[in-house]
Each structure stands twice: as C-alpha cells, then as structure tokens.
Amino acid sequence: MLSFLSIQNYALIRQLNMDFKDGFSVITGETGAGKSILLGALNLILGKRADTQILLDKSKKCIVEGTFQIGYYNLQEFFRKYNLDYDKNAILRREINTYGKSRAFINDSPVNLSVLKELGDKLIDIHSQRQTITLNDTNFQLAVIDSYGGITDKINKYRTQYLKLIELQNDFHQLINKEKQSGSEQDYYQFLFNELDEAKIRDGEQEELEKELEILNHSEEIKSNLFSSARVLGNDENSLLNNLSGVLNNISNLSKFSDTLKELSERLSSSYIELTDIFTEIEKVEQSIIHDPVKLAEINDRLDFIYGLQKKHRVNSVNELLLIKEDINTRLKNFSSLESQIKSLKSEVKKLETEVIRKAENISVKRRNVFSDIEKEIENSLILLGIPDARFQINHKLLNEAGKDGIDKVKFLFNANRGEELQELSKVASGGEISRLMLAVKSLISQKNLLPTVIFDEIDIGVSGAIADKVGNILLKLSGSMQVVAITHLPQIAGKGDTHYLVYKKTAATKTKSEIKQLTPDERIIEIAKMLSGQAVTSASVETAKQLLNN
Template identity: 40%
Template sequence: MLKNLLIKNYALIEHTEISPDKGLNIITGETGAGKSIMLGALGLLKGGRADTKALFDQKSKCIIEGAFDISSYKMESIFIDLELDYEKITLLRREITPSGKSRAFINDTPVRLDVMRKISERLMDIHSQHDTMQLGSNIYQLNLVDTYGKLEGKVEHVFVAYKQYKKTAQAYKQLLDEYHQVKEEFEFNQFQLKELDDANLDDIDQDELEKELEKLENAENIKVALNTVLDALSRSDYSADATIYSAITDVNGLADYSKTLSDIRERLDSCHIELRDIISEIESEEDNLFFDQERIFMIKETLDQLYGLQQKHRVNDLLELIEKRDTIREKVEKVESFDEALLEAETEKKAAYEAMLEISEILSSARKKVIAPLAEQLNATLSDLGMPNGHLVIDQRETEPAASGMDEVEILFTANKGRSPLPLRDVASGGEFSRLMLAIKYILASKTALPTIIFDEIDTGISGEIAIKVGNIMEEMGSNHQVFTISHLPQIAALGSKHYFVYKDHEGISTVSKIRTLDHSERVTEIAQMIGGSHPSEGAYQSAKELIG
C-alpha cells in the first residue's frame, strides 16, 4: 500500500506530498489541471523512461519518492534474491538531474531500472486510457487468461522451451545453409585437393631445387672456373701446392736452429694439409659436375608445377601453398562428415520441438479450464455494471507453437440481446470498453495480492445509473485494495474514502499544479460543481450531499 508520495520539481508540480487512504482515493480537478501528473510520477517509480523535459525547474533535480507498506505481502524472498535490504516500509525513489541523468533507489540503495520494475510491479498496477484500448488486442486477451488462471509459471516454461527450440532450429538451419554452400564447392575442392596432393608438396624443398637448377644450368661455366682454380692450386709447375711444398723442404733444414723456425715449419705443414683438402674437394666437385639435361628437365617440371599452383591459389611460397591445401582438405572432409552432423542437429531440433509441444499442450489445457469460469465471471460483473444483455465469449484457437504457447485467444462480445458475439475490437463502444476493463481489473484484483490499483478515467463514456454501478464496483475493490481513480463523474467521486483536488495556481512567476485533500464541506462543493458547473444550484448541492451520504 502506498503510504506517502513525494513529488518535487516534476512537470507542473513544484512540490507536493500526499498520504493516501488504504481504500478508494479519488482525484478530481479541471481539465488540464494536472490530474495525470501523479500517474506520470508513479510511472517513474515503476521504472518508466525519464525525460528532462518533465522538470519544473530546469536547474534543479526532480525527485519522486513513494513509501510503501509491504509488511503483509510476503516479499522478503524477492528482496533477498535481488540482494536488497528488506524494510516493512519500503522507499522507492527516482531522481532526474538537469543534465538528464536518471537514478533509481530502493531503501536508499542505488538500483538498476529493471530491479526497480521487479519490485514496483508487485506494488502497483497503473491503468491508463491507453490500456483500455489495448483490451482489443489478442495478446492482451491471452495475458488476461493467463493472469486469471495464475498460469505465469507454465507460460514461463513454454517460453524457455520455445527459446531452446529456436536455438536448435537456428543451429540446424545454419548448418544446412553451410552444407548447401560447401556442397556447391565440394567437387571443385575435391579436384583442387587431388591436384595439390599429386604435387607431393611435403616432399619438395623449393629453395634446394631452385639452387640445384641454377647450378646445373651453369655446369660448364662452373667446371671451367674450377679447372682454372685447380691449375693455380696444384696442376701447374708453379702451383700453390708446389710452392708451399718447396718452402716446407727449405724450412725443414732450419727448424733445429730456433723455436720460431720450428713453429713456422709446423704452420706451413698445416697450411699444406689444408690446401690438399681444398684441392681434393674441388677435384671431387669438378669430377661430379656435369650437364645433366634429364635432371634439369625434371627439376624444371617440378618447379613449373609448383609456380603454377602458387599463382593459381594466390600464395607466395611453398609453406602458404601447403596451408591452402590443408584448408581445402578440411572443407572436403567437413562435407564428407556433414551427413552425421546434420542428422544430429535435426534430431536435437525435433526433440526440442516435441518438448515445446508437450509443454504448450499442458498450458493450452490449463487455459481451456479457466476460460469458461473467466467468461462467466466477466458476464456476471458486466451485468452488475449495467449491461444485463451483454454477452461475452472467449474463443480459444490452436496455433503453431510459439513463445506464448499454441493458443490464440479472442474475446467476442455483444451488448445486445439476440445478437451473435463478434470480436471485441469491432463492436464495443468506449463506455463498454471502460466497463469491461473495470470488470477485468475487479476480477483480477480478487486473484492477486496487488496492493495498489490506479485508474486514469476508466469511467470514460458512462454516466447516470451506470456511473453509480461503476462506483460501487470501485468502492468494493477499495475494501480489499488501495485504489486511486482519476474521475470526472460525481457518482464515483462521492464514494471515495479520501478525495484529492488538483488545481492550477497562477499567483507566482510560473503556473504550478497543486493537489490538496478536501474536507467534507469542500467535497460537497467539488461534487456539486461536477454536477452543476462552476456555479452550482442548491439542487446540485443537495444531490452532492446525497451522493456522499
């Protein structure tokens, strides 16, 4: 129950604070006085969108704070789940700064808006004129059946199963699309893979082949050069070999004269040995070097194939070509293993669909059980609201399973005896919509523990005796719930346990909206003016007194 509401710097309200009654609270006032501002403020406490345009003073922050008595609503577990401090008198607060920053608090703890919504939706139900028009929506009508039957748990199970089905269906479709795509490329990839495998890339050393080819193609020139080197080193009369050998012979006779000469002889011996090794290697290289046309052809063929493949696959070297081959192999092998993966994905999809279907059928059966008693209660309440000839039927049709189950629900209605019910949105007038919505709220109120219900001109389109009947229903709701209603009808305004009057004050620099509680005599005057205008007659005053009782 809302114990206290503070509105500061919001819309046309500079500052106001009210302490509502636990029963039926009436809000009246002239058109444009700001009666709906309180609904907007409470909407912010329900997690509604904040806007700096709503600030009365653009230089100051806006504060909306509601104190709720939740001591009898068993909400401790919800606070624990949301990691919030539980207080029997819980404070919900929204602040909007001039810069547009919005903050939300529960018991002075900063919270996200989704957390505030989870708490506030258990504290308040705000009904606007827009909600009345939504009554013609099949989605709203389906939600009505689920709320009446307390089927939210089953609806959630269906939603979870539906999400799982959509996930598996999407996975299967993605796999199937991928399969069709790679299937189109499969034969081409097979051809490319065979071409690359036939090239035996793993057995090729491109750098070595290129060096060998260059060597073979220049064999004659290399051979001539090597022979020239050999002539200089060993074959001529004055070769390096002969010269060093002669020097060694000469030094041998001198080695005994000093250690230095002895060391020189040893070094010359070492040079001679090294030179002979070099000569031997050059001779071997020269002997083995010859122009091998067949080998040249074979290497050229291998390299030409390699260069062609590298160009074809747009790679720079052998390593990149091998990586390309391995990628193509993976694609080929993936297609070859697709059948098994597709079968597995399709099996998962079918299992998820069957699970969703089973849960949807359970929900559909539960809905079927509550539709008849809901329609019966609605018809009885509509009769109490002055529509004895009205008849309402709730039609349930099976649809393909979806997020909300496998049902489409449509309310069929006629206000006239002997006429067949037709879709509500096509036949109901504004007043009939209002009474039907009130009947729904009245019935749902008895099914839920919702502490506070707020109506914005739900009495639109009605008058006279019907207004009295509507007021009686609201008064009855007020005996079990805290109810706020913005009304323009004296028959309803007279039934409130507390009456708030909203008016505009033009005395200051800026026009402001104010709200005050009316005492008994002020209520009589206000209701008399609602009956007879700004200058009510004595009869209007008498009627007002009779209505208030």
C-alpha cells in the same frame, strides 16, 4: 498499498505531499486541473521513461518519491534477488536532472529502471483510458486469462525459451546458408590443398634445385677446370706436390742444424698435407660432376612446377607456399567444423522445439481450464454493472505452430442483448459497455492476483446515472480486498469513496501550479454538489450530494 507520494518540480506541480489511505479513494477536479499529471508522476516511480520536458523549473531536478506498505505481499525474495534492503515500508524514488538523466532508487539503493519497473508492477496496476482500447487486443485478452489462471510466470518462462528457440533456429539457418555458399568454395580449397600436398614441396628445396641446376648447366666448364687444377697440383710429373715433396725432403734433412730450419720444415710439412687434401677434394668433386641431361631435365621440370605454383598463388618462395598450404588446411578444418556445428545445432533445436511444444500444450490446457470460470464471473459482474442480459464467451482456436504466446488464439465475444449473436467486442460493444467490461476484467484479475493497489483513471467513461452508481458499488466492493483509487468526473462514484481528494489549479502572478488536498466531510458535500450542477451550487444539488454520501 501506496501510503505516501511526494512530487517536486514535475509539470505544473512545484511541491506536493500526499498521504493515501487504504480502502476506496476518489480523486476529482476540473478538466486540466492536473489529475493526469499526478498519474504521470506516479508512473515515474513505476519505471516509465521521462525527459526534461516534465521539469517545471528547468534549472532544478525533478524528484518523485512513493512509500508503499508491502509487509503482507511476500516480496522478500525480490529484495534478496537484487541485494536490496527489505523493509515493510518500501520507498521508491526517481530523480530526473536538468539534462534529462534519470536515476532510480529502492530504499535509497540505486537500481536500474527495469528493476524499479519490476517492483512497481508488483505494487500497482494503473488502468488508463487508453487501456480500455486494449480490451479488443487478443494479446491483452490472453494476458487476462494467464493472470486469472495464475500462469503469468509460466508464460514468461515459456517466452524466454521460445525466444531462445527462435535465436537457435536463426543461427541454424544461417549456418545452412553458409554451408550452401561455401560448398563450391570448399571444393576449390580442397583442390588447392591437394595440389600443394601432392607437390611435396619442402622449405629450402627451391634454393637447392637452383644451385644444382647452375652446376649442371656449367658441368663441362667446371669439370675441365677442376681437371686442369688437379694436374697442376699432383697429377703430373712436374706437379706442385711432387716439387714440393722434394723441397720438403731437402729442408727436413737440414732441420737438425738449426731451429729455424726445423720450423721451416714443419711449415712445409703442414702446407704439403693441406695441398694434398685439397688435391684429393678437387679430384672427388671433378669425378662427381657428370653431365646428365636427364637429371637436368628433371630439375628444370621440378623448378618450372614450383614457379608455376608460386605464380598461381602470387608468392615468391616455397616458404610462402607452405604458409598458404597451412592457411588452406585451417579453412578446410573450419568447413569440417561447420558441418559439426550444423549437426550439433540441429540436435539442440530439435530438443528445444520439443520442450517448447510441450510447455505450450501444458499452458494451453491450463488456459482452457479457466475459460468457463472467467465467462461466468465476467457475466455476473456485468449484471451488477447494469447489463442484465450480458453474455460473454471466450472463443478459442489451436494454432498449427507455437508462437511467443503459445499455441492458443483467443477472442472475447460479447453481446448485451438477449437472443443476439455473440460477436467481437469492437463490433457490438458501445463505449459505456466497453468501460464496464474493462472494469469487470480488472476487478476479476485484481482480486485473483491480490495486487496491493489498483488505480482507475476515468473508468466511468460512457456511463452515467444509475450505471455510474453500480460502477461505484463495484469499486467499493473491490476496495474491501485492496487499495482502490479512482479518478472520476461522476458524482455517483465520487460519493462512494472512503477518502476524497481534490486536484485544482492555483494561479499566483504569472505562474500556474497544480495542488491537491484531502476534502473534509463538508467540503465533499460542496464538491459533489458542484459535480452535479456545475459551479453554481444549489440547495437541491447539496441535498442530492448528501444523499449520495449517505448511500
């Protein structure tokens, strides 16, 4: 339960410290006194968003801190989950600095806003006037059924799987579209790859062919020059090698007469050997060169083919063509990988679809099992709230496809008059009846889930007199199992409270601020008398106030 609330620099509240009691507490005050501001501050420590507009003094930060007694609510696992210090008195704090930056703390440990909200949802349920409208919302109606049936965790886990399924289905359709778009592209790249692969080009081939072509184009000139060179060197009677051989013999015969002549003989011998080798090579080359028109045509055709590929792919070398071939091969592997991905993802989607449908059907059974209990309990509560002929029914329809909430579509049907047709709430329920319906629903799920604290913000809208007294009795009964706080304008409800707080405005100089105080028994009499007759307290209103408090 909420045991203490501290508010600094929030809206019209400069500094406020408020002790809360268990049981049934009521908060009253004139319109505009600051009751909604109090709830706004409380919402901050429950994880709601805020901005700098809430700062009373723009030069100082806003701090809201609440202490909750949590010893009986089995929340140790939550604290372990987020590695937080556990204590039977949990302190939730929120700070908003002058730039609008927010910080959240649980037991002095900084936490994300989502973590603060998760804990807040386990501690307090705040029913605002706006929430009454949501009673017509089918999503809210399903949430009521799930809460009563104790399957909220199941539906949350189901939603996680369902959203995962939607994500996988989207991925699958994107891959299918990609495959369709890439079908012709794959054929084109396969054609290019086959063309390059069948060409069997190799690195350096172009340079080799171009050199060979150059030789073949000048074969007669080369052969003629080589032949003439060979004749000069050794194929003629007066050739260089024949003459050199005679010189070598002469010098060799003289080498015994001096070292110089011996050295000259050796040098001539080396030259003769080298020239002989050159002569042999020239002859070989000359004999190897054949003017071959067929070979020439083949080389020209091959080079034309290579040049054509280069032009097609806008490159200038065989090496670049080989790189393109490698790139195309990678693309083709990706196409193949795409097919594999589609096959794998299709299997995964099918498996998850089966699991989602199975869980949705299981949830549907659990929901339908509690329909009749909910209908009976709501009708009984409405009788206690002054609608003796109330009939309440849950209309149910199974959907063809599972959605984020399962396969169930529900509508709350109602009629306050005997013998009349049950219809949707928006068509038959008055404002006062809607308020009482919401109170019946909140009472139902709060008791079922044993929330520590429930706060009702003007649940009494549209009711008065004897009905207000009945509403007060329901709230008082509810406070037997949890802390109940009601913000009310009705004296019949205010008189039921175990503890009574008054919110009021205080003006000093040019500044107005909101204050709150716990009323003494005598102050309660006067406050309720004012609620009965206005600011002019009469003896009759005082007596009536005493009767309300005594009852």
